[in-house]
Amino acid sequence: xxxxxxxxxxxxxxxxxxxxxxxxxxxxxxxxxxxxxxxxxxxxxxxxxxxxxxxxxxxxxxxxxxxxxxxxxxxxxxxxxxxxxxxxxxxxxxxxxxxxxxxxxxxxxxxxxxxxxxxxxxxxxxxxxxxxxxxxxxxxxxxxxxxxxxxxxxxxxxxxxxxxxxxxxxxxxxx
Numbered sequence: 001x002x003x004x005x006x007x008x009x010x011x012x013x014x015x016x017x018x019x020x021x022x023x024x025x026x027x028x029x030x031x032x033x034x035x036x037x038x039x040x041x042x043x044x045x046x047x048x049x050x051x052x053x054x055x056x057x058x059x060x061x062x063x064x065x066x067x068x069x070x071x072x073x074x075x076x077x078x079x080x081x082x083x084x085x086x087x088x089x090x091x092x093x094x095x096x097x098x099x100x101x102x103x104x105x106x107x108x109x110x111x112x113x114x115x116x117x118x119x120x121x122x123x124x125x126x127x128x129x130x131x132x133x134x135x136x137x138x139x140x141x142x143x144x145x146x147x148x149x150x151x152x153x154x155x156x157x158x159x160x161x162x163x164x165x166x167x168x169x170x171x172x173x174x175x
Contacts, residue, residue, distance in 0.1 A: 112140065 119133055 108140070115140075
């Protein structure tokens with residue numbers, strides 16, 4: 001009877017040991033599952049971080065491109081402003097030249113008036129001086145005429161002359 005009891009106790013003990021082992025195995029498995037889940041989470045976080053980094057990089061790239069475009073536009077604007085300044089300077093130089101020319105003409109006109117006034121005095125001095133004055137006046141008139149001719153030529157050069165063939169065509173069509 002004792003043997004049976006002992007055997008029963010041994011069997012119970014063995015079962016307890018087996019149960020303990022099973023519990024430990026289950027615990028190990030749970031731990032292993034938890035570890036796996038942690039690893040997966042870490043991986044997910046890494047992927048998210050990578051994605052964030054890539055997005056940041058893309059954003060930086062966009063910013064760089066935007067900055068380059070802005071710089072290019074600024075450079076173009078500077079070039080345009082430089083051109084405008086050069087054009088203004090050219091116009092200013094032209095205007096100053098015109099003013100200078102007008103001043104010169106005014107001085108010449110004053111000289112003419114003085115010459116005319118001086119002519120009365122010269123009549124008294126003699127015929128030789130009259131001839132000199134007349135020569136000066138002729139030269140002055142020639143200069144004026146040349147200046148006028150130059151101005152007319154400039155005006156003419158602005159509008160191109162008609163070609164011979166086109167003028168003949170227009171004459172023939174009017175007939």
